[in-house]
Amino acid sequence: MTRVVFLLVPQLHLLDLAGPAQVFSTAAAHGLGYEIGYVAEQEDVPTAQGVALRAATEWPPLSPGDLVVVPGWRSPVLRAHGELSAATLERLAAHHAAGGTVASICAGADALGRAGLLDGRRCTTHHDLQDELAHRYPRASVVHDVLYVVDDRVVTSAGIASGIDLALHLVAVRHGPAAASRIAREMVVYARRNGDERQTSAMLRHRAHLVDAVHRVQDLIDTRFTRRLSLTDLASASGVSERTLTRHFTEATGLTPLRYQQELRVERAEHLIAHGATAEAAARAVGFQDARMLRRLRARAGTSTANG
Template sequence: MSRVVFLLIPRVHLLDVAGPAQVFSTADDLGHPYTLTYVAEDGEAAAVQGLVLRAETAWPPLAPDDLIIVPGWRGPTRPASTATLRHLRDHHASGGTVAGVCAGADALGRAGLLDGRRCTTHHTVQDELARLHPRAEVVRDALYIEDDRIVTSAGVASGIDVALHLVTTRHGPRAAGQVARAMLVHLHRGGTAEQISPLFRWRSHADETVHRLQDLIETRFTERLPLSLLAEATSCSERTVTRLFSRATGLTPLAYQTALRLERAEHLLGTGATAEVAAREVGFEDARTLRRLRARAAAPAGR
């Protein structure tokens, strides 16, 4: 049986705790034994959402197979003590895994665990993490990063993704899939997925016609959607559809559909599907097309 220790910092975010805790609790229910322990320096931590969480003050003995997870909090807050940070360092030095959700990455940085390693955090505090820990390599716009048993994530719902990732690495994709299904999690996103989905990234405009077009594309993104069909659905000309869509989102309708297909394909690949299966499931002609588009999306801007 493995132990998962959650280090609770004052003003902790509830979902940063509850999401990963639910993953490992569900894994335990499904036959992968885990014991969950909560530690706080003062014996309790008030969540920023108003709930007070009670915890142990003494750290349990840990083995290399155990996990430490540091959920994020809303600052400013009192940093973890030197003794607490030593627990993080010692566990990693003994072969254990330490994970930080959202601002939890800062605690890992204060423990010296981010030096020389790739890491990430919520997109609103990435610059702050890079400023506080200049020896860390902060990766922008990633859901989670694992580097030498140091795991960091963007926070909020991505805490579920990183916990499912840890279940996958320990028990395989089938076990993680069982947990995700039990939790009714629609997607187990890969770590390199963008923090903001295409479903939301290009939805901040006020054009109702384009919103209707996006609804249609999102519902039928695996199908061939000729411009004539989109024009008929909105009673616009094809030229008007392209103009309105590009003005509101910066993309053509086809580029938007391709982005949705790639996001779904990344999920399928992350859960063990072959490129051929993923390509077929999302509507691409073949795996070669999927590989080409993935390579293009991963290429640095300007290349």
């Protein structure tokens, strides 16, 4: 039996807690041997979403095979938020020193930092907090724009929904990828993501604009990016001319509609390759005739990243 203990901090985000808790409770329902507990420094714990939670104030006995998870809390900055007593931080450090695993979601990484668990280790957190985490813990190596990082039984993840990815990874490590996939399927998770995948998908990175016509075209491309899409059809869907669409789309996203579709294809192909598909199979699955164009676009993206 593996005990999973969530350390609840005032103003925690519900999804930071509920996502991984659902993974482990579903695993328990499948007979994988998980027992879930919740501890805090006070019985009643307010959340960022306004629902109060109740937790035990006494820690259960922990063994090296057990897991402690610190969900994140509402925090535009890490400093002066998520306060925990020295005794609680010592418990986190002691569990790890005894051979146990300690994990965090989002701002929860700050608690691990205060416990000394990030020193000399790779870690990550929400993209809005990564620079501050690196400044607060200069002995840590903060990895930017990844979903989660595992380093010597210290597991840190990005914001909010990435806690599900982290928990599925831990289940896969202990029980195999088939068990994790079965849980993800039951939870209606769209895709199991690896830790080194980017925190924001291409479908989200280019949405920070207010042009309705461009959003309509992006909606269409998002759902049909594996198909051949003509500029004429896209312009018709947006209600503007081809020339106007290209101009608005480029101004809003920095890409032409074709380059946006290609970025979606490449990102999805890389996901398939990371999960065992060949480059040829991945290329065909996302709409390329063969892997040559995929390799060319991946090489161009790598060059752009290096130059950026």
